[in-house]
Amino acid sequence: MKHRLLDRLLLPARVDTVERWAPRLRLITLTGPALAGLDWLPGQHVRLRVAAAPAAIDWLLGTLRTYTVWDYHEQRLQLLVFDHGDGPGAGWSRTARPGDELMLLKPQGNFTTSPAAYHLFAGDExxxxxxxxxxxxxxxxxxxxxxxxxxSPSERLPLSREEGAAKGPNWDLEWSYRRGRSAAAAQTLVEAVRGLDLPAEPGMAYLAGEARTIQLIRNHLVQERGWPRRNVLTKPFWTPGRKGLD
Incomplete structure (x- = not known):
């Protein structure tokens, strides 16, 4: 494995398993002694070296891509990777095999839950x-x-209490399906949030997915419903024509 200047900050790991969970979703499990004892909060991400970079900067860090941590326990860290596009991150997710060695930064990020009267989630796959x-x-x-x-329903993951992944008596979770329509600036998702009968008191909102859709929902909550901006956390993962979004 080639050594770079940033290696002193990166943790070595290897691919343990690769599982296809949905047509465009893979669960990639990483293992290794260096992963023991990490501080991780649900919602945080890691930055993973997936390829070499252009020669002028390759000596420093290589090409890093960001992936949200699906689960972490002891020396096992799981990444749920959405397969789209033709960039180096997508290429790595398609070719990753058990035994592959890699380097990653420790979990980071502030897209995590906070105490609130209620929690609102909106986003795409x-x-x-x-x-x-x-x-x-x-x-x-x-x-x-x-x-x-x-x-489509085939891209749903078990997130609700009825589906066995989380428990709680006060859940209102609904899915909608685009059936081939674009996910960019998705008005159907904006209208789904607009149609919610929310309490007068703001809760905490967590908006993730396509950047323009997130902006529209945030504007609705802040401008139309009067929520403080600090009560709306956003995580733009992608938008057409742009690379490098977290």
Whole structure:
């Protein structure tokens, strides 16, 4: 494995298993002694070296891509990777095999849950990687409102208490399906959030997925419903024509 200047900050690991969970979703499990004892909060991500970079900067870090941590325990760290596009991250997810060695930064990020009267989640299929662990970590009596939009039922992951991944009596989770329509600036998802009968008191909102859709939902909550901006956390994973979004 080639050595680079940033290696002193990176942790070595290897691919343990690769599982296809949905047509465009792979669960990649990493293992290794260096992964023991990490501080991780559900919703945080890691930056993973997936390829070499252009020669001028390859000596420093290589090409890094960001992946949300689906689960972590002892020396096992799981990444739920959405397969799309033709970039180096997509290429790595398609070719990763058990035994492959790699380097990654420790978990980081502030897209995590906070105490609130209720929790609102909205996003597309790419948001599931963050929402799964965040929902699992909420208290059993938490009030959860969620509106999720994916292309088809085959891309749904088990996020709700009925599906066995999280428990709580006060859940209102609904799915909608695009059936081939674009996920960019998805008005159907915006309208699903607009149609919620929310309490007068703001809760905490977590918006993840396509950047323009997130902006529209945030504008609705802040401008139309009067929520403080600090009560709306956003995580833009992608948008057409742009690379490098977290």
């Amino acid at each position: 790419t948001a599931q990687a963050a929402y799964g662990p965040m929902l699992r970590a909420l208290p059993a009596d938490a009030t959860v409102l969620a509106r999720l939009e994916v292309d």
